[in-house]
Each structure stands twice: as structure tokens, then as C-alpha cells.
Amino acid sequence: MADKEMRAVYTDTLLELAASDDRIMVVEADLMRATGTGPFKEKYPERFVDVGVAEANMVGVSAGLSAAGKIPFAATFGCFASRRVFDQFFLSCAYARLNVKLVGTDPGVSAAFNGGTHMPFEDIALMRAVPDIVVCEPSDPVSLAACVKLLAAHPKSAYLRLHRKAVAPLYATDERFELGKGKVLREGSDALIIALGAIMVPEALKAAEALKAEGIDCCVIDPVWVKPLDGDLILSRAAKVRAVVTAENHQNSNGLGSAVAELLCEHHPMRLERVGVRGEFGEVGTQAWLQKRFGLDAESIAAAVKKALAG
Amino acid sequence: MEQETLRNLESQAREVRKYTIDTIAHLGVGHIGGACSVVEILTLLYFHEMRVRPADPHWRERDKLVLSKGHAGPALYSTLALKGFFPMDWLQTLNQGGTNLPSHCDRNKTPGIDMTTGSLGQGLSAACGLALANRIDRIDSSYIYAIIGDGETDEGQNWEAAMFAAHNRLSKLIAFTDYNKLQLDGTTEQILDLGDLEGKWRTFGWFVLRCDGHDIGALAAAIVSAKAQSGLPGAMPSMIIMDTIKGKGADFAEGLLTNHNMNVDRATADKAIAALYGEK
Numbered sequence: 001m002a003d004k005e006m007r008a009v010y011t012d013t014l015l016e017l018a019a020s021d022d023r024i025m026v027v028e029a030d031l032m033r034a035t036g037t038g039p040f041k042e043k044y045p046e047r048f049v050d051v052g053v054a055e056a057n058m059v060g061v062s063a064g065l066s067a068a069g070k071i072p073f074a075a076t077f078g079c080f081a082s083r084r085v086f087d088q089f090f091l092s093c094a095y096a097r098l099n100v101k102l103v104g105t106d107p108g109v110s111a112a113f114n115g116g117t118h119m120p121f122e123d124i125a126l127m128r129a130v131p132d133i134v135v136c137e138p139s140d141p142v143s144l145a146a147c148v149k150l151l152a153a154h155p156k157s158a159y160l161r162l163h164r165k166a167v168a169p170l171y172a173t174d175e176r177f178e179l180g181k182g183k184v185l186r187e188g189s190d191a192l193i194i195a196l197g198a199i200m201v202p203e204a205l206k207a208a209e210a211l212k213a214e215g216i217d218c219c220v221i222d223p224v225w226v227k228p229l230d231g232d233l234i235l236s237r238a239a240k241v242r243a244v245v246t247a248e249n250h251q252n253s254n255g256l257g258s259a260v261a262e263l264l265c266e267h268h269p270m271r272l273e274r275v276g277v278r279g280e281f282g283e284v285g286t287q288a289w290l291q292k293r294f295g296l297d298a299e300s301i302a303a304a305v306k307k308a309l310a311g
Numbered sequence: 312m313e314q315e316t317l318r319n320l321e322s323q324a325r326e327v328r329k330y331t332i333d334t335i336a337h338l339g340v341g342h343i344g345g346a347c348s349v350v351e352i353l354t355l356l357y358f359h360e361m362r363v364r365p366a367d368p369h370w371r372e373r374d375k376l377v378l379s380k381g382h383a384g385p386a387l388y389s390t391l392a393l394k395g396f397f398p399m400d401w402l403q404t405l406n407q408g409g410t411n412l413p414s415h416c417d418r419n420k421t422p423g424i425d426m427t428t429g430s431l432g433q434g435l436s437a438a439c440g441l442a443l444a445n446r447i448d449r450i451d452s453s454y455i456y457a458i459i460g461d462g463e464t465d466e467g468q469n470w471e472a473a474m475f476a477a478h479n480r481l482s483k484l485i486a487f488t489d490y491n492k493l494q495l496d497g498t499t500e501q502i503l504d505l506g507d508l509e510g511k512w513r514t515f516g517w518f519v520l521r522c523d524g525h526d527i528g529a530l531a532a533a534i535v536s537a538k539a540q541s542g543l544p545g546a547m548p549s550m551i552i553m554d555t556i557k558g559k560g561a562d563f564a565e566g567l568l569t570n571h572n573m574n575v576d577r578a579t580a581d582k583a584i585a586a587l588y589g590e591k
Contacts, residue, residue, distance in 0.1 A: 046447055047447065049443065051471070051475055052471075052474070052475070052478075054471035054474070054475065056432075056433075056436070056467075056468040056471060057436045057439070057468060057471035057472050057475055059436070060433050060434075060435075060436020060437050060439070060440065060468065060472065061436050061437070061439050061440040061443065061472075061475065062440060063426075063433075063436070063437045063440060064377075064426070064436065064437035064438060064439055064440015064441040064442075064443070064444065065440040065441075065443060065444050066440070067418065067425065067426055067437065067440065067441055067444075068440070068441050068444030068445065068448070069371075069444070070440075070444055070447075072440075087430055087433075088430075088433055088436075088468070091427065091429065091430045091433060092426075092427070092430075092433045092436070092437055095427060096417075096418055096419070096426070096427035097418075097419050097427075
């Protein structure tokens with residue numbers, strides 16, 4: 001299977017769902033061309049809403065649609081979907097126990113040329129703090145399609161962290177996913193790498209491959225869901241290794257790394273290193289340059305594994 | 312509106328106000344000002360205008376109300392209880408641990424509450440979503456009502472929703488501004504002047520009316536006009552600006568600059584309730 005634009009997978013999956021479920025709606029805030037939901041608008045003009053550059057209203061209108069039984073998928077850049085409309089999402093959607101799927105695109109360094117103003121390193125941190133919602137960041141086209149379907153079937157609000165660009169598939173097309181369940185991408189006996197999203201999971205696999213050449217055997221888990229986190233799966237593999245490393249395209253506090261730290265501290269205290277942005281704002285650059293700049297690459301993950309194993 | 316209907320609604324409003332004051336007094340503290348200023352519109356909506364089924368609060372084709380100024384909950388709870396959505400004795404549980412009647416409206420706790428509100432400025436957007444969903448589902452018989460506060464109007468999200476409702480011709484949306492001229496820190500003129508409020512909504516494309524918010528006959532006439540407009544070609548959403556008095560009818564609070572949220576003791580409340588019924 002060739003690389004596929006994640007945004008095309010997002011829209012195709014919504015089109016597929018919408019064909020048999022007239023509750024599915026798409027809501028945009030003047031970023032349809034970025035999210036790539038134009039085909040949905042063409043096919044279902046009545047179930048497509050563009051509110052203009054008004055993210056707070058986008059979330060509020062989505063809440064109202066949900067209160068009338070619709071299942072709105074509302075998307076904007078992750079920076080706006082999280083920090084700009086946090087209270088609207090918290091209160092009108094989550095607290096109101098409504099069913100709004102908020103989609104934050106261009107996570108972390110994938111915001112690239114839009115730079116620090118548009119580079120969410122804190123969206124997972126914010127969303128993790130909201131009770132009774134689901135937070136996920138699929139890593140490839142197959143897991144993305146599965147997540148969109150699982151979210152549509154889950155009658156609660158959710159935050160989907162969506163990498164828009166083309167990425168290679170990591171999973172076979174018939175791989176089955178469950179809400180709150182992660183995936184073991186390779187087994188290993190020395191260290192466990194838990195990596196999240198379309199940038200960090202492939203980097204973790206690269207790191208594992210490089211470490212293997214040096215005689216270090218790594219297990220790699222793609223948790224897919226940060227909330228709820230698949231604690232059972234992580235603990236089952238953590239028990240077989242000497243150290244754990246997390247890797248996320250996000251600040252290293254209050255996101256995946258913190259979730260894993262909480263889990264391990266409470267259930268299986270052991271050596272942990274967290275790869276992620278360390279208390280810095282984003283900036284402009286190519287994605288590749290930014291990955292180097294913030295240490296979000298295979299080299300940083302491999303170094304973290306060695307450091308963790310060294311005790 | 313026929314005189315008899317009007318008299319009945321006025322007497323019903325007195326009951327709603329009585330229970331609103333009583334509910335807040337039972338707790339000892341509450342948002343008396345903004346609750347009392349919306350008593351007439353709530354009474355008119357639930358006892359005359361709105362198609363609702365107290366025994367089936369989730370009836371899909373009902374009319375809906377978003378009380379965006381969620382802190383006026385006690386007035387709406389009194390209205391809903393009198394309408395039969397839940398037992399009257401629930402009113403005594405306002406804000407007690409485990410209650411179904413929290414200070415701010417909660418669609419999951421209280422039968423008859425259509426939208427959770429409390430963070431000001433968010434309700435009109437939700438009302439837009441409800442109106443849009445009705446259009447998509449071809450539920451043409453249903454109106455969506457929203458009540459926003461004048462202080463709440465400071466929130467920018469209202470104006471995002473205002474543009475959205477007009478752009479999408481959400482003509483079945485009828486909103487009200489509780490224009491009591493007071494917000495928490497002072498008068499709206501002192502804190503953030505609303506200027507030409509009618510002109511603002513009109514410029515945003517809405518069908519705008521203004522009336523005395525404590526005159527049920529005038530409110531009813533305004534709603535009749537708004538509904539008639541909603542059936543015309545090119546119809547727009549309606550905004551009815553209600554001139555109201557914060558704390559109206561609660562003699563200890565009415566006209567008081569600081570009546571947004573205040574302590575209310577039993578004796579004071581009883582005296583105010585007696586005054587409502589012309590007793591000394």
C-alpha cells in the first residue's frame with residue numbers, strides 16, 4: 001500500500017460512515033481546504049457546515065447539533081482546537097455530555113512553516129485533563145480510518161489529533177482496532193518504546209532497528225489512544241524489559257510521557273525516559289529540521305533508550 | 312392576546328417569581344437579580360408558546376430553550392416544576408450536594424433543560440446548532456428559543472453566532488436579550504457600554520424587536536411578530552430585546568446595584584413574596 005494523505009483517509013472514512021448514518025456531519029472553521037473535507041461538502045452539502053473563522057462558534061454549533069442527535073466532526077488546526085476553544089469544548093461538549101468529535105490537525109512539528117503560533121505542543125496535555133472524553137492520535141492511514149469509525153460509534157466527545165500529510169501504512173488493511181487498545185509493533189526484551197502518532201511511531205521503529213544492530217532488543221508499542229491509555233498492554237510489556245521510553249510529537253510533560261509515568265509509578269516503578277519537547281515554544285522550519293531541533297527523531301529515541309538502560 | 316389568557320399568565324408569572332425567590336431563600340444565597348428579570352418571558356414561553364411535553368422531555372419535535380445566562384437557573388427550575396417536569400419539592404434542593412438543580416443549567420440533571428450553560432457566551436451558538444439540526448431533519452414546526460444576558464453580550468462568541476445565524480437564515484431561532492442594564496460590577500453603561508444594541512443586532516442581519524420584558528402582552532405580541540416574520544421569504548433569526556429590571560418583583564433586590572448574587576434570608580423572602588400578592 002502506497003503512502004496516503006491522512007486527510008484524504010479522514011474524509012473518505014467520513015464519507016463511508018455518512019453513507020449509512022445520516023447523523024454524521026462535518027463542521028469547519030474556514031479550513032476545509034486544509035482539512036480536505038471538500039468531497040464531503042460536495043456529496044452531503046446539507047450535512048456540511050463552514051462557520052467561518054470562528055472556532056468558538058464552531059464548537060458551540062457542534063454542541064447544538066449534537067444535542068439534536070447529530071454526530072459532528074469539527075476540525076481546525078490543533079492549536080485552535082485545543083487552546084483557543086478549550087472552555088467551549090470543555091463545557092458545551094464534554095461537561096454537557098454531548099457527542100462532538102473535535103479534530104486538531106497539524107500536530108506538533110507537522111505545523112512546520114506555520115511556525116510557533118500554530119504548533120501545538122500542549123493540546124494532548126489540555127485534553128487529557130478533560131473528564132469522560134477520548135483522546136487519540138492514529139499513526140497511519142489504517143489506524144486513522146479505524147479511529148474515525150470507533151469515535152463515530154462512541155457516543156461521547158473526543159479529541160482526534162490528526163496528522164494531515166501522506167504517511168506510509170504501518171498496519172495491514174485488515175488490522176482490527178479497539179477503542180482504548182494499543183498495538184505491539186515489535187516485541188523486544190531489553191527496552192520498551194511507546195511512541196505516539198504518525199511522526200514518532202515510524203521514528204521509534206527506526207530507532208529499534210538501529211538499536212538491534214547494536215544488540216539492544218526493543219519492543220515498540222503504538223498506544224493509538226492516550227485517553228484511555230492501554231495500561232494493561234503497556235504493563236504487560238514493561239514487565240519484560242529493563243527500561244521504558246516514551247516518544248511524542250508534543251511537550252514531554254502532561255501528555256503521553258506523563259500518562260505512562262503515572263501508570264508505571266503506580267503499578268510497576270521502573271526506569272523511564274520521555275522523548276518530547278522540553279518546555280519550549282515551537283518555531284518555523286521544515287518538519288525534518290524541526291524534528292532535529294526538538295529531538296523528535298530516531299536518534300533521540302535511541303539515545304534515550306541507551307540512557308535509560310544505563311540506569 | 313385575550314385578556315383572560317393574559318390574566319392567567321400574569322398570575323402564573325407571580326407563582327414563578329414566588330418560587331424563584333423561595334428557592335433562593337431556602338438556600339440562603341443566589342442569583343436573584345438575573346433570575347427575577349426573566350420570569351415573565353419564561354412563563355410566557357412555557358405556559359403559552361412552547362410545544363413541550365413534561366412527561367416526555369426529550370420529545371424530538373419539541374420547541375427548545377437555551378438559557379444561555381445559565382445562572383438564572385432558579386427561575387427556569389421554578390417554571391419547569393410548575394409546568395410539571397419534576398416535583399415541586401425538588402426546588403428546595405437547589406445547590407445542595409447531589410441535587411438535580413445546580414445553580415447553572417445542566418441538560419443531564421434536570422428534566423426540561425435543553426442545554427447545559429454557565430460559561431457565558433456559549434448558549435447562542437448551541438441554539439444555532441439546534442436550529443440547524445431541525446432544518447436538516449425537516450422539523451419545521453419547532454422553534455428554538457435562546458435567552459442571553461446583557462452583560463453576557465460582552466462575550467465575543469455571541470457575535471460569531473449572530474453572524475452565523477443570519478448567514479444561515481436560521482429563521483426559527485428566536486432569541487431574547489434580558490436587557491436589565493446591570494452586570495455584576497455595575498451598570499452595563501459603566502462597565503462595557505452596549506451602545507445601540509438594537510442597531511447592532513439589526514446590522515448583523517437579525518429581525519429585531521424591543522419591548523417591556525415584564526409586560527407579558529407586549530412579549531407575546533413580539534413573539535407573534537417574530538413568528539410571522541419567520542415564515543416570510545428571506546426570513547432571518549429574531550432578537551427580541553426585553554427592557555427589564557434586574558431583581559424585578561423581589562422588593563429587597565429590585566433596583567439594587569449589587570443584586571447579581573446576594574444573600575436572601577427567609578424573613579426577607581417571605582415579606583417579598585407577600586408583597587407580590589399585595590399583602591402587607
